[in-house]
Amino acid sequence: MSIKNSFTKSVFLFSLLSTSLAAVSSVAEAPSTVGAHYVPQSSSKVLAPGEKVTNLFNLNMTTPYILQRITENTYWYQSGFYGTIFYIGDKGVLLFDPLEQRAEPILKSIRSITDKPITAIVYSHDHADHISGADDLLKLLKNSQKEQPKIIASKATNKKMELLESNIKKPTKVLNWPNDTFKFEDLEVQLHGFEHAAHTDDHSAWLLVNERVLHAPDLLNADQPPFWNFAGSERFTYLEQNLKTADALKWDFFNGGHGNIGSHDDFAFHLKFIADLKKEVAKAIGEVPFGYGVDVAKINAHTIMLPTWYGEIAKRATDALRPKYGSYYGFETAVPANAEMVAEYLYSYR
The missing domain is CATH 3.60.15.10 (Ribonuclease Z/Hydroxyacylglutathione hydrolase-like)
Incomplete structure (x- = not known):
């Protein structure tokens, strides 16, 4: 096409x-x-x-x-x-x-x-x-x-x-x-x-x-957990820093391009959610061995291992967060993808 x-x-x-x-x-x-x-x-x-x-x-x-x-x-x-x-x-x-x-x-x-x-x-x-x-x-x-x-x-x-x-x-x-x-x-x-x-x-x-x-469109979606891939972000690496920088400015109303009209409470929620997500992803990384879920006798390329590993880590982190956050807007759709981005970040930067 x-x-x-x-x-x-x-x-x-x-x-x-x-x-x-x-x-x-x-x-x-x-x-x-x-x-x-x-x-x-x-x-x-x-x-x-x-x-x-x-x-x-x-x-x-x-x-x-x-x-x-x-x-x-x-x-x-x-x-x-x-x-x-x-x-x-x-x-x-x-x-x-x-x-x-x-x-x-x-x-x-x-x-x-x-x-x-x-x-x-x-x-x-x-x-x-x-x-x-x-x-x-x-x-x-x-x-x-x-x-x-x-x-x-x-x-x-x-x-x-x-x-x-x-x-x-x-x-x-x-x-x-x-x-x-x-x-x-x-x-x-x-x-x-x-x-x-x-x-x-x-x-x-x-x-x-x-x-x-x-x-600041796509920085955060107010009144929601972070959207899929953190609002389509190219990387997770600097997101917390960006949120803190914007939150420190002198404003009363926030437009994030999606979601509701925002306040400083929305920034506090996002930072707390991200902290909880990082905690659960880190825990899952320690629990899930690399290669989990892959039948090595049936593959001829190792490239399936990393995405399968991230997928299982994301599933466990999402399950762990569900009791606290599961009723919120878009949780089931957004969190697994966000957890995979966090897993990549924590795996890459130590």
Whole structure:
């Protein structure tokens, strides 16, 4: 299958999912990992720190999009389990991460609040599912506003896009890496790049200083245990450091690109969960002999041994964590994969 046909297929599957979501009936939501106080979705009422949107899974499954006002000027958007934020200034709108296949609903959500032009777009990191909606959005804006928005990204993201010959619209304003600041009208926005990053080598956190809002997609999914492969991270190695770095910044609301609106309690939960996971993985490594589960008389290549070993370690760690964490969102799907990443980390670094 060609690359073009692969993308065509993925777009078709996304469309099929979007069409079928409306047919899903309401189901019981998973319990909160942080004892959250939930409030009904509102595009007009601001949140108090620590509050989260109620019934979020069902809203994602049954509505075109969710729009929540976080502060006086910052709004949180989510559809199909992908989220981002936008800030409304005196003259224009600052949008973070134009999500893949979501240009129209994002623009519709913004237009439901304001008719001010979108004057700037920020790329948080070079993953297409978070930024490839830029081209579609620019086409939609072409006839509705006089000037196209500037596109802002870090030097690391810009360099990566060039190196990988990205076909996504390139940045027009590049910030120094790993730390820099820009002004959007009266708003100060700080770039905090992770010099040693777990998710991608250009992964970063963006702090809306005046709003006390932090935007760092794929760092963690709030109100959930860590997602599969720690939100699709390229490595586990530096994740705990990245979480602690972001948690130390001065913010009240967090957008992780997936999951609910986050708080510092979500970071504490993730760090505790990871500590427990590392403990159980280490225990299983000590219990499971290398080659466990492999009939050596029936193989002609040793390559089956390592993944089989990791698989058994992950199973035992998942079983051990289930009594404490098993009722939480996505536990059965996410934890085995995460345990394998931790096993690789603990095996490699001693």
